[in-house]
Amino acid sequence: MLRALNATSSSSFSKLFVSHSTLLCFFHLSISSNSKKMEEHRTPSAVQTNIESRSGRQSASLSKSSLKTKVGQSSSLSPSRRSRSPQSVESQRMQTSPKRAIGASQEKSPGSESEEGPFDICIPAIKGLVKLNKSILVLNREKRKELKCPAEQYLRPGMVLLKKFLGHMDQVKIVNKCRELGIGSGGFYRPGYRDGAKLHLQMMCLGKDWNPESRLYDKSRSFDGAVPPEIPEELRKLVDRALNTSHKFLRELAENVEEIPNMSPDICVVNFYSNSGRLGLHQDRDESEESLKKGLPVVSFSIGDSAEFLYSDVRDVDKAKKVMLESGDVLIFGGHARHIFHGVPCIKPNTAPEILVDETTKLRPGRLNLTFRQY
Numbered sequence: 552m553l554r555a556l557n558a559t560s561s562s563s564f565s566k567l568f569v570s571h572s573t574l575l576c577f578f579h580l581s582i583s584s585n586s587k588k589m590e591e592h593r594t595p596s597a598v599q600t601n602i603e604s605r606s607g608r609q610s611a612s613l614s615k616s617s618l619k620t621k622v623g624q625s626s627s628l629s630p631s632r633r634s635r636s637p638q639s640v641e642s643q644r645m646q647t648s649p650k651r652a653i654g655a656s657q658e659k660s661p662g663s664e665s666e667e668g669p670f671d672i673c674i675p676a677i678k679g680l681v682k683l684n685k686s687i688l689v690l691n692r693e694k695r696k697e698l699k700c701p702a703e704q705y706l707r708p709g710m711v712l713l714k715k716f717l718g719h720m721d722q723v724k725i726v727n728k729c730r731e732l733g734i735g736s737g738g739f740y741r742p743g744y745r746d747g748a749k750l751h752l753q754m755m756c757l758g759k760d761w762n763p764e765s766r767l768y769d770k771s772r773s774f775d776g777a778v779p780p781e782i783p784e785e786l787r788k789l790v791d792r793a794l795n796t797s798h799k800f801l802r803e804l805a806e807n808v809e810e811i812p813n814m815s816p817d818i819c820v821v822n823f824y825s826n827s828g829r830l831g832l833h834q835d836r837d838e839s840e841e842s843l844k845k846g847l848p849v850v851s852f853s854i855g856d857s858a859e860f861l862y863s864d865v866r867d868v869d870k871a872k873k874v875m876l877e878s879g880d881v882l883i884f885g886g887h888a889r890h891i892f893h894g895v896p897c898i899k900p901n902t903a904p905e906i907l908v909d910e911t912t913k914l915r916p917g918r919l920n921l922t923f924r925q926y
């Protein structure tokens with residue numbers, strides 16, 4: 552069965568790969584030998600745009616990766632390295648030690664906040680505006696969609712995707728919680744590169760702060776001294792549940808499938824991408840040596856608009872596989888997949904569940920992503 556699934560996935564991936572490569576001219580994460588070719592395709596904004604690198608090691612060949620789907624289941628920190636660091640095209644040309652400079656300005660998107668002040672991932676309610684209730688029809692349609700496809704997908708050793716793992720109510724709660732934390736102390740800001748260029752997302756850290764300048768974790772943010780909020784208990788429980796589900800899935804999948812180690816998150820990086828947001832290919836490797844050596848997984852929640860997600864053994868978008876991350880999906884990569892290069896080339900506008908963008912929740916157009924890690 553695994554072989555059959557492998558074959559299916561390889562062919563569907565190669566189709567994806569063809570269409571994906573046409574997008575790559577806009578996805579200037581890369582790197583490498585193609586930089587000249589890519590320059591020809593670069594849009595003006597992308598020229599100033601930065602490539603991000605969050606560096607690391609490499610493993611198996613992508614062509615050998617498999618995809619199997621199974622439907623039906625639903626202090627004191629000594630600063631250490633974490634190479635989730637972006638770099639600009641200019642500074643980078645793929646050198647290995649990219650940095651983010653920290654800045655307070657905001658990426659402007661329709662309905663976004665001004666250049667200063669905390670970024671609110673939701674559109675603030677306008678006083679006096681009458682709230683419209685969603686029709687039963689719309690609610691039922693969403694409910695059916697939600698019920699239809701919980702599934703687990705085995706993407707490659709150490710990498711599992713739990714489709715629609717987070718129910719709509721959990722997603723609403725996460726949005727509300729991130730909104731609340733995001734406008735408070737230690738909340739969202741728009742990180743930038745050392746050379747002044749900005750990342751195409753808003754970020755906040757929970758548990759520990761990741762400093763893009765030094766690529767170290769610390770107790771507080773260097774640019775404003777804010778101490779990151781703790782990871783809320785409800786979120787830790789969801790991570791735990793997701794890991795348990797992935798373990799069960801892998802055990803039942805086949806014999807000798809690589810287990811993903813367990814972990815207890817003490818760091819969460821929360822990103823908000825507007826519809827023009829993106830994130831270059833990088834590795835997450837600034838956690839402790841011990842954590843990385845054990846392959847303790849990154850657990851990633853996607854909420855809001857869908858995103859294309861690329862992953863590869865090498866920092867090369869042309870070699871990367873692509874998977875769509877939809878609202879409610881949980882992606883886990885640990886073990887041998889812990890050091891994969893990964894990135895988000897684009898967000899798919901208007902794909903968020905209605906319940907997140909309606910009059911009650913009012914998530915801005917875009918995507919919220921939470922990556923949990925253990926230092």
Ligand SMILES: O=C(O)CCC(=O)C(=O)O
Pocket residue numbers: 605635820822830835851860876893894895920922
């Ligand atoms: O948005 C995503 O899915 C990935 C985010 C990520 O890789 C990171 O924050 O390090």
Ligand SMILES: [Fe+2]
Pocket residue numbers: 605635833834835893922
């Ligand atoms: Fe990452």
